[in-house]
Amino acid sequence: MKRLAYASPVNPAPSGISDYSEELLPYLGVYASITLYVEDGLRPTNPRLSQHFEIRPISRLDRDHRRRPFDAIIYHMGNSPAHLGIWRALQRIPGIVVLHDFVLHHFMLQEMVAVRGQIDLYRAEMRRRYGDEGAHIAELMLRGRFPNAAFDVPFCEDVLERATGVLAHSRYVLDRVTALKPGLATALVPMGVPLPPLIPRNEARERLGLPQDALILASFGHVNPYKRLEPALRSLRDLRVIRPDAHYLLVGSISPNYDAQGVVERLGLTESVTITGYVPRSAFEDYVAAADICLNLRHPTAGETSASLLRLLGAGRPTLVTATGSFTELPPGVAAQVDPDSSESDLILAYCCLLAERPDVAAAMGAAARAYVARCHTLEGAAQKYMEFLARVCGWGDVRPMRETPLWNVEEWRDxxxxxxxxxxxxxxxxxxxxxxxxxxxxxxxxxxxxxxxxxxxxxxxxxxxxxxxxxxxxxxx
Structure with a gap:
């Protein structure tokens, strides 16, 4: 039996990768014995993790690996402070990296400046890696400004240098990894998600207290300056001339660096927009089911694959996405692509009008989206591709499942x-x-x-x- 060390955020760590790992682990556990490594002091809230895996603080990985080496170590890296201990462990012990974001600039700024106070080192590294432009961006970042150009300096080189292989969820990320480190073993693993339940729209609206006949648009996930809120709101303002009942739901937490409510008020849409803040999973699923049209917009991109987008598509909701990064890899008919240029608001408006006026088109798009997720983004398939890559890189030969079913049913209510x-x-x-x-x-x-x-x-x-x-x-x- 292969022994894996698996280093990842888990709940309550504030990262979407927490949910990702808790959904994937019961399927990986079919193939191997797994020790889960989490940030020091973190107490996982999912009781099934401690029932099925040994859980250890990430600072103990070095000692554990020296005493009894693991067959493979998997590190999950994303662009958030939740990966701080994981990054430090990777610098000490190389391993397989699951790269959730190609751009790790914001993470490295946090690590070098906010945590270690190495302002001069950050400046020097930005100049060494990216020249005068990097030095200019560094000064802006140190002043609390986060320009779009920051997404052009990935700052992921230290991670790739310590990686013995990289798994990613998009060709977009893998192509950029290969350009930075040719010859590094890589594999594309489509992100797996549970297929969401099909909740009747009217029942969801009744539970949430939403009007049955209104045209409801909705966006989901953490709201920050890159989620294209202003173009979406300008489209909503024009849409309400045609459909006065149109309403926009922003479901998710709000970045402390972004005054979303101020943007809504400035555009005169206070009565037409609801900002829910964070909601638990059951309410999240009701809001998805209640929406007529979903918007999953973001630009610029850090190369991330959006789990929230896959959940929207899996729920069969007609969805608009930004035509950038990994989103351009979606097959035709699964989502409507919106270019992040001067035509952005006009395109959003045109798509919303089409989907509102043609319920048959909306239904066909939703059905195609759900079929795509059910076919290409299963948790079983993701776990199998993980193990196939590990077997290839580590020279294991065939790796067969030790049991026929996952360790637990992630489609049940997790709490x-x-x-x-x-x-x-x-x-x-x-x-x-x-x-x-x-x-x-x-x-x-x-x-x-x-x-x-x-x-x-x-x-x-x-x-x-x-x-x-x-x-x-x-x-x-x-």
Whole structure:
């Protein structure tokens, strides 16, 4: 049996790669014995991880590998501070890198300047690697300005130098990796995601309190200056001349460096836009189902593959994407491509009008999108390609699965253990009769789990139980 060290963020680490790994690991565990390495001090909120894997702090990887070498080490690298311990471990011990973002500039700025205080070294490295232009960009970044040109200086060379192989989710990233380090073993592994449930649109809108007849546009995920909000809002303003009932939902957290509400107010769209902030998984799925048209726009790109986009496509929603980076690799008919140029707002408006006026076109696009994800982005397929690449690079020969089914079913609600514990606390206290399937209970339990609360935090759960009981009593009394 092959032994793998798997270094990745997991929940509650604030990274989309946390969800990615928690969905992939039960499928990789079919093939190998896995030790999961996480940031020092992080306590995973998914109880299944500790049930099926040994979990170790990333600072112990060196010692563990010296005492009993792993057959392979997998490092997940992305452009966020959640990968700090992983990057440091990679500098000490080479291994296979799953490169989620080709551009790691923002991560390296955080590591060198904010964490280590090496401002002069950052300046010197930017000049050495990228010349006068790099030096100019460095000065802008140090002043708190983040120009689009920062995406032209990837700062991923140190990662590639320590990588014994690179896995990526797009040809866009692999081509750039090969240009920087010819001869490095690479493989394309389409990102795997669970196929989302098909939730009836009217039921989702009823649960969310949204009007049944309105034309609803929605964007999902962390909102930052690169998510093309202003062009989308300009299109919404013009769309409302034709469809006064058009409404735009921004579902996800907002970057502290971006005044999204100010942009909405400046364009006079306060009554037409709802910013939900972070929502738990169950509410996220309802918002997806409630949307008539989804917008997944971003430019410039760090080379990332959007898991949120795949979830939208998998849910069968007609979706607009920016024609840049990995998004251009989507097959025709799966999503509408919007060029990030002077025609951007006009194209968004034209696509929205077409999809609103032609429900048959919207339905066909949604069906093609779901079929594409079901065919090309399975978790089983992703795990198999991981192992095929490891076998090739490490010289293992054939690697066969040790069992027929994944270690657990990721399509089940991921926080059901915490959810059931909350229900049990309520039941034991005889304070309420909220059923396990209650949307309120599911939403609260999901939010608690994402904040790091577990079954052991009884004081917190009892407080929540009392609050839910008071809410139910208030609702029953009208």
């Amino acid at each position: 059901d253990d915490t959810h059931l514990h909350i229900v049990n606390v309520l039941s034991d206290a005889r304070q309420t009769s909220v059923p396990p399937s209650s949307p309120l209970t599911r939403t609260v339990a999901g939010a608690l789990a994402d904040l790091g609360v577990t079954q052991d935090d009884r004081g917190v759960l009892e407080f929540v139980a009392r609050a839910l009981a008071e809410i139910e009593q208030w609702a029953n009394n009208g």
